Amino acid sequence: MGLVEYEVKGSYAVITINRAEALNALNSGVLDELDKIVDGIDTDAVRAVVLTGAGEKSFVAGADIGEMSTLSKAEGEAFGKKGNDIFRKIETCPVPFIAAVNGFALGGGCEIAMSCDIRIASEAAMFGQPEVGLGITPGFGGTQRLARIVGPGMAKQLIYTARNIKADEALRIGLVNAVYPAAELMEQAEKLASTIAGNAPIAVRACKKAINEGLELPMDEAIALEEKLFGSCFESEDQREGMANFLRKKDDPAKVKHVDFKNR
Ligand code: CO8
DSSP states (O other), X not given: OOSEEEEEETTEEEEEEOOGGGTTOBOHHHHHHHHHHHHHOOTTTOOEXXXXXXXXXXXXXXXXXXXXXTOOHHHHHHHHHHHXXXXXXXXXXXXXXXXXXXXXXXXXXXXXXXXXXXXXXETTXXXXXXXXXXXXXXXXXXXXXXXXXXXXXXXXXXXXXXXXXXXXXXXXXXXXXXEEOGGGHHHHHHHHHHHHHTSOHHHHHHHHHHHHHHTTSOHHHHHHXXXXXXXXXXXXXXXXXXXXXXXXXXXXXXXOOOOOOOOO
């Protein structure tokens, strides 16, 4: 067993951070393996990815404090960049990532969850950015992504106080989309991944790009980006078959079938 596990389950995959003895804390070894796995995802075949942590207690309890404790300023900055580069790969990976948060999601754990497209959590999940209590800032994108997800006021309160919040509060502030009993979390995450994977992959990928890149642009440019991506879906086999399938319903509702999208 490696520090990070990767399992392809048909049209989606599951990545598991596998360092349960340290509550899945992110050390350099975990980050290096994760980087290789994300680089190696076959984004033609895999249409959604679930990211979770091994064991029943923790998703990811942050960056490894032992490893960080003796870093110089330059090394600290380099370690921040190492994490940021990988999390950015997840954020910009063409296929959607779902974080299945099964316990502690603190510091770098909250940050890796926020680099995913969608977060769902178990009732036992706990979120927080405890860094200022350790004498550092969030360093894997927390100051930026938390503010974008829950708004600057709430992000500042959580970051300045270093207060951890439970799953119900994370749901209330919009940090997660849904909360499930622990025993149901993976089933729900995989069901969500499977639903996404059943839709037209070219279109899903274009939606991810349009939302992520559009949010960084003024509205006129964002709308123009959407137009380009919308146009890019046409003349694909999937667009023709998806629409033809709908139109067949007009002749005979019995003719509507599940479309087996081909990703072309
Ligand atoms: N780093 C290293 N080891 C950890 C970490 C961590 N973040 N979290 C837990 N562990 C280890 C513990 O040391 C312990 O190991 P051992 O058994 O060898 O003593 C084992 O995991 C189990 O942990 P506990 O015994 O502490 O379990 P508890 O149930 O008592 O407590 C907690 C669970 C509350 C999650 C507790 O472990 C804790 O507070 N952990 C630290 C959480 C934290 O502060 N995370 C943020 C770290 S900072 C960060 O992520 C910054 C990201 C950006 C970095 C940028 C780099 C420059």
